[in-house]
Amino acid sequence: MAEAEASKCLLALLNGVAQQLYFDKTEVTQDFLHGQLFPDMARDHFDAFYHKMTALLKSIATADMDHAQLEAFLTAQTRKQGAGGVDLEQAAALSRFWKSQRVRVRESLLSHSRWEPGLRGLSWRVDLQTAAGRGPVALMEMELGGGGQDSRFVCVEMDEDQVHQVLKKMADVQASIDAILQRT
Structure with missing residues (x-):
């Protein structure tokens, strides 16, 4: 049960990061995510975790990774666990998140890159x-x-x-x- 809860919190964190980065939701802050999702985690540990997940999500989104690219990227990340990589649970959460949000994130990136009018x-x-x-x-x-x-x-x-x-x-x-x- 604790593993399922941790996975839900990680998916919620990834959604929160995406809300900040790609959907202009200024009310979703790092403090808010810490308090709502990981209140028992020490702040310095949460900050490091938050920045790692943000960097990974930016890398995935910037490359607009397809399924094969994502799997190769996440496999490489799991192999460098001790050096800032991810564990299998985190890789699975990143994969689930990207599969469900890739189109929305891509559309947001494209709309932010257009000149108006x-x-x-x-x-x-x-x-x-x-x-x-x-x-x-x-x-x-x-x-x-x-x-x-x-x-x-x-x-x-x-x-x-x-x-x-x-x-x-x-x-x-x-x-x-x-x-x-x-x-x-």
Whole structure:
């Protein structure tokens, strides 16, 4: 019975850590988790345990581990028990937690990594203005929005030099993305 209770408390701790890290639940604090789940554990032991579980959960979530990766990771963690690893019960709890929460954690990480508002659409045209003697003018209309918000439209007018500057910046961004992709 004590083993089952410890497993429930560990799962609750992992859920609490996930609430803090990925679901913005500020009311779930380290003190709260200690008092509710492990009140009999010395504070320094709880703090070390809490930080170890937090680090493991961050590693698992950052890598978005699938079942095979998770099992390999947890097997490696059980082998280094004395050096900050986990025991079999803790590995089983981490595995159960990740199997049930992987999708939610991944969605949270993705939503936190998006810029808001995002670019929903882009249209442009070039107008020739002969009466004033100006050269061609590019008009770019961007549709911005995100997260269920109504769209906002922004219209930008650019001359030929400004268009070239924008195109250069876009080429620089593309080169940076390509360089990152080549490293991975």
